[in-house]
Amino acid sequence: MADQASGAQRRWRAACPNCGAPVEFASAASASAVCGFCRSTLLRDGDTLERIGQSAEIFEDYSPLQLGSTGRWMGSGFAVVGRVQRGSELGNWNEWHLLFDAGDKPRVAWLSEDNGQFVLSLEAPLAEAPPLNLQPGLPLTLAGQRWQVAAVVDAAVRAAEGELPRVPRTGRVVELRNPQDEVGSLEFREDGPPVWSVGRGVQLADLALQGLRTTAEGESIAEAKFVGRSIACPSCGAPLEPKLSQSRSMVCAQCQAVVDLPSGDAKALGFTPQPQGLPPLIPLGRTGTLALAGGKPESWTVVGYQERCDIPEDAEDEQSFWREYLLYNRLAGFAFLVDTREGWSLVRTLTGAPGQGRGGVSWQGRNYAQRWVYGAKTTHVLGEFYWPVRLEDRVQVTDFASPDGQYLLSREQQGPEVTWSAGQTLPATAVQKAFGLSAPAAQFARDASAFKSSGGTLLRNIIIGIFLVVLLFALLRACSSDDCQRYKDSFGENSTEYQQCRASARSGGYYGSGNSGGSYGGYSSGGGGHK
Structure with a gap:
């Protein structure tokens, strides 16, 4: 074993008890690591390392980050020293362990990466015990702030690498959000109290990152526009060439099947046919x-x-x-x-x-x-x-x-x-x-x-709307021209709006201009907004 100083941080090195390869800890606060040679999960106890399991291989997700990348945030420099790949029914995501330049106290920080978005969070002590039965959408007061519960998932550990503050465990993760544009995270663990962290969204361009992964042409993956991988469509065999590293689904241009894209270079297996x-x-x-x-x-x-x-x-x-x-x-x-x-x-x-x-x-x-x-x-x-x-x-x-x-x-x-x-x-x-x-x-x-919002005139607008519907219905029955012309002009002859209007007119119904929903559509990702 060797213990050596590196600036204000104390670096500690020991041999992996499984394969003998050197395993280095850059922070005294880190209690776990994954051997880069044999993938053994190691627990640090004083000056000894204990093998407690085996980590799966990291799956290729085309992240621009990698171990050893450096950057700056809020005036402090940091290095990327570890990663946990997690997954749930909502998808998979990365949690990168950041080691900041030494200060009075070591800070455990994470850069969570999902759907092309990044959240930088710092772990903090939590004086109170959070409720156990948390449901999405409900309000919650925690750590002196008012939050909304954004997600409750059973997060599995897919793989891990590098230096970590603790052994990663599968367990329930609750994500909270507030009006201050912050994200709170509760990781419930069987071996201790919940781990609490608070962060906010960041742009990679604002982190002054160095040492990012590069493409075969030497271009940074963070700046690369196209990934360049090719996968056979499982429906018709035509080549699928996703242009973005973040893509998880793709529609075949030949047969229009909706295909689930695999991680890395594996074959695409799942697909859903859809008509042209x-x-x-x-x-x-x-x-x-x-x-x-x-x-x-x-x-x-x-x-x-x-x-x-x-x-x-x-x-x-x-x-x-x-x-x-x-x-x-x-x-x-x-x-x-x-x-x-x-x-x-x-x-x-x-x-x-x-x-x-x-x-x-x-x-x-x-x-x-x-x-x-x-x-x-x-x-x-x-x-x-x-x-x-x-x-x-x-x-x-x-x-x-x-x-x-x-x-x-x-x-x-x-x-x-x-x-x-x-x-x-x-x-x-x-x-x-x-x-x-x-x-x-x-x-x-x-x-x-x-x-435009009607303010306090909702009831009045409903009454007016009912009156207009009755009036327009009478006009529709009395009119022999194409009453769906406005849909044809606005959306085109083959649009869903025009075709449904024509079908409704033929059946004697009325396809009006009121709104029963879908007034300006949903804007969410439809899954994967966690982290």
Whole structure:
């Protein structure tokens, strides 16, 4: 064994008790490590190492980070010294163990990576015992702050490497979010009290990272646009070539089967067939310049497309349809461009969660009123996605809007996870100009004023709406022309909206302009927002 100083940190080295290879600890606070040669899981006890198990091989996930990468955060330097790969029914994610430059006390820090987003968290003592029966969506006061429970999962340890503060264990993980845009994490362990950490979202570009992984051409994986792997479609055999390292699902361009992408270079096995659909208004691969709310204009590429609809409570209810374009920027991550008959909007998932506000919820000093509550599902997809896409998967959606209708919030819950997203309406002309589209102007002319909140006039609007429905129904029965012309003009002759309107007219029903849900769509990832 050897114990040597390295700056203010004390580095400690010993031989692996299984294979004899050197195992080094850069921090006195680290109590566990995985041998880089034989994959033995080791427990440090004073000046001895004990082998307590065997870690699985790290699966290839094309993360830009690697052991030995360095960076800076809040004025302090850090090094990446360990990694735990976890997984649950929501997907897989990385937790990178960071060792900061020595201070008065060693800090246990993590950089959690999932869906192209990163959260940097610091572990902290927790003076109180958290409740055991936590449910997604419920409020919770913990560590002096008010939180919302965002996810409750049984997180398995898939693999681990490097130096760790403790032996990684499979167990329940609860994720919390608050209006301060923070993420809290509770890891319940059988061998001790829950591990508590608090963090917030970060951009890799702001961490001054060095020593990142590179592609075969020497380009940083964090900046690389294309991964360049090729997988055979399990449905028709055509080559699938995902362009993003984060992609977990992809639609075959030849047979349009929805394929689950494997980790690394394994074969794709799971797929779901779907019928051929119409091409989206904005082609896949098209790049346009748009600005997120409060941000600067950035270049976004369309990498995925999904058609969604609400789920009527009974056969008499009207059904709404909308389209969501998954956009990607290599430094900013992912965003959604949402196209509904009420207008266009650009949104992205939140790190935090809104708090209670006047008449609804509040986020970053702005109040939002609730508009719709409905079930929704995905009916058709194209391109690739950073979450496992499931056709017909159902989520519960609650939509909110600011009084002026310019700012939007959406809450989606699916199983053990709640995801919040925020966005801002866009003029149709801005979308058309950004992506250089030459489609008829009528197909972009959505009435964004419909997003406006009615404040305390909801009852009045309902009464007026009922009156208009009755009036328009009478006009519909008396009119012999094509009463669905406005849907044809706005969405095209082959659109879902126009075809359903025509079917409804032929059956003597009415396809109106009211909203039963799906007013501006759900913006969440549909799974995988944890961490």
